[in-house]
Amino acid sequence: MKPKKIKCEEAKKYLSINLGEDLDLSHCLEIKKHIEQCPMCKKYFETLEITIKCYQNYNVELSDECHHKLLNKLGLED
Amino acid sequence: MHEEELIKLAQSGDKKALSELVKRHEKTVYNFAFKICRDKERAEHTMQETFLSMVKSISQFEGKSKLSTWLYTVITNHCLMAARTSKKHDWDSLEEEIDTYEEKNISSWNIDPEKVMEDKELKEQLDKAISKLPTDYRIVFLLRDVEGMSTAETGEIANLSVPAVKSRLHRARSFLRQELSKVLQYET
Ligand SMILES: [Zn+2]
Numbered sequence: 001m002k003p004k005k006i007k008c009e010e011a012k013k014y015l016s017i018n019l020g021e022d023l024d025l026s027h028c029l030e031i032k033k034h035i036e037q038c039p040m041c042k043k044y045f046e047t048l049e050i051t052i053k054c055y056q057n058y059n060v061e062l063s064d065e066c067h068h069k070l071l072n073k074l075g076l077e078d
Numbered sequence: 079m080h081e082e083e084l085i086k087l088a089q090s091g092d093k094k095a096l097s098e099l100v101k102r103h104e105k106t107v108y109n110f111a112f113k114i115c116r117d118k119e120r121a122e123h124t125m126q127e128t129f130l131s132m133v134k135s136i137s138q139f140e141g142k143s144k145l146s147t148w149l150y151t152v153i154t155n156h157c158l159m160a161a162r163t164s165k166k167h168d169w170d171s172l173e174e175e176i177d178t179y180e181e182k183n184i185s186s187w188n189i190d191p192e193k194v195m196e197d198k199e200l201k202e203q204l205d206k207a208i209s210k211l212p213t214d215y216r217i218v219f220l221l222r223d224v225e226g227m228s229t230a231e232t233g234e235i236a237n238l239s240v241p242a243v244k245s246r247l248h249r250a251r252s253f254l255r256q257e258l259s260k261v262l263q264y265e266t
Pocket residue numbers: 007008009011034035038039040041042
């Protein structure tokens with residue numbers, strides 16, 4: 001059981017460090033293989049991606065009032 | 079019209095060009111400010127301060143970096159300054175929390191990230207989780223993962239080395255996932 005646990009910790013760390021970077025394939029082949037085969041790490045990867053997507057999709061709208069107040073403050077209202 | 083041309087016109091005192099530059103960037107600036115502070119009023123204030131600085135110093139803008147990069151830097155500095163004066167975070171305990179937290183069982187989340195905007199409760203959870211992060215960690219996560227900057231650009235804007243960006247990013251990502259996991263995991 002123990003070696004597997006260490007692998008998972010390593011794989012999770014690897015994922016959260018390297019997500020979105022160009023991955024050096026030869027260096028991490030073993031970890032990649034682990035992630036593909038380990039359901040826990042797969043879920044970790046999935047939920048990490050969902051976390052990021054949620055923050056990406058959460059936007060606020062700039063109201064017209066806000067926009068006009070800004071231009072006014074800058075002396076640029078036409 | 080290209081941005082460089084607009085900047086040149088604005089530098090020569092053309093108010094229409096200046097106002098066009100504001101219009102092109104105001105949504106991004108407002109959103110980024112909001113994403114850092116998670117408060118609309120403060121975001122509006124930060125946006126106003128950022129553009130006031132732009133108007134004041136547009137004549138010195140040399141175009142070595144993109145105007146948007148420059149705006150991100152102004153917002154970042156503004157928010158870091160504001161955080162320094164409020165200083166409410168105890169990061170040591172948070173760091174410990176990341177290291178010691180152990181999920182017995184990682185299960186799937188029953189949410190659709192495409193529907194975030196319709197889900198008020200989820201939005202509250204997202205605000206709450208990211209608000210627990212120290213401002214510099216928040217900024218690194220937002221620049222890199224939400225605004226899509228490279229690690230190097232993020233470092234340039236936040237005035238951090240590449241290794242410092244990477245370690246903050248790693249911590250921020252794991253922490254946010256962990257916080258959301260506590261509320262989003264569904265029992266099976
Ligand atoms: Zn694993």
